[in-house]
Amino acid sequence: MPTIQIAEQAGVGSNGDPRPTEDHVLTLDDAVLLLDGATAPSPEQPPGGWYAGLLGKQLADELGARPDDDLGAVLARAIAEVAKTHDLRPGSSPSSTVAMLRWNAERVDALVLADSPIVAFGRSGHEVLADGRIAALRAAGKLYTGADVRARRNAADGFWVAEADPAAAGEALRRSWPRDEIETVLLASDGVAVAVDDYGLFDWHDVRALARAQGLHAVLEAVRVAERGDPHGARWPRAKRHDDQALVLVEFAN
Template identity: 45%
Template structure:
């Protein structure tokens, strides 16, 4: 097995109680962004991404070359059965899985937690699942056209929530890990030859929004450079600090000032650099 370097970091959002999780194994990383619960409203505690992430790791430990959609579907089924979860009324989570061996790197994403691949030639490949974003944009556009009094983003979120839940884990909607095992087989997959890759990162949208929405850092290569030079926690801090300059959420409209943040970076040995591990 390649002697890769792995760094992980987490930072909670506004309330100090994060539902983002990151898990690492010698040949795999799993990043999850939990939503707990979807309906009814209740306390945030992150038990679902904890349970789902651990079950994914158990399955990968028992069969390191297992089909990743099968692994995810089985993990969702196990957690749903164990906790008697009901579709549409249960906690949910995005999932990003990176797995590697001496020849290939496999990536899986379900929901809006992307994987960013940095090639040795300087190119960047982003593996993302844009279905949730597409559904949200469509519903908000329709709501603005048909409903009066939607003056803020919070108003839009509340107004479109029932319609969004109705399209969860449905063809033509979006897929996420919740209480429907079939969702695992609707994940987005990609494979890369390991000898062409410098580094791979997986992250929740609380991190990816730094580059994609705020321009902090201004590009994916700049984000990687910061993480490798100053540590992955420094990348999360830079994004957090940018959000702190927009506490009223006017410059960058978003549901809350600080989202939860979790990320992992894997650096492959043919491009070794000295950098600090952070857990």
């Protein structure tokens, strides 16, 4: 069984005030789940962290009941069950990213929906499984307002995220690797991945090296130090001064 380390840290709300993290990490005997609930666009909606917690638990239940099922099918069932149980409707419900890692004696499977990447390190290098649709839309100026986000969420010309429509699971990105070729896997919410993708503080090899040498919280704190040096988002424009952070390090013994 691999060794699993987890580090989490809450960010702040859009108003700058502290609030509980909306990231959720769950571990099973043969899987790790990381979900990042999206901040609700209006106070009438339940928070994204509430939804991410429910969806994470449902995913864990589904994986426990059907450990060999296709990860996309597992995600679709979980989305449908949470939506049914809590009467959620597409387009007017909270949402969450999903990163799923599962392993057995033969292979390692991964699934990513929205911007919580998985990075697998092996004998021949590393592979980043990342859903770049949100970043591409932001770079093109197409997610400037909350209305833009709502219009393009789970739309053919937009981005896909877990919400109330199980069809979103079919848009997830997936990879499988032979088990004996994988040494380490990282899972990260975008509050950590931003250090690589936007801030340019590290590459993923640096993240792994720092996590191994000084612990996972050293990675999280390095991001915070950079953000405290840019408190008003002049260098790195962002909706919140500090986002929630979640980082998981899975070390396979080969």
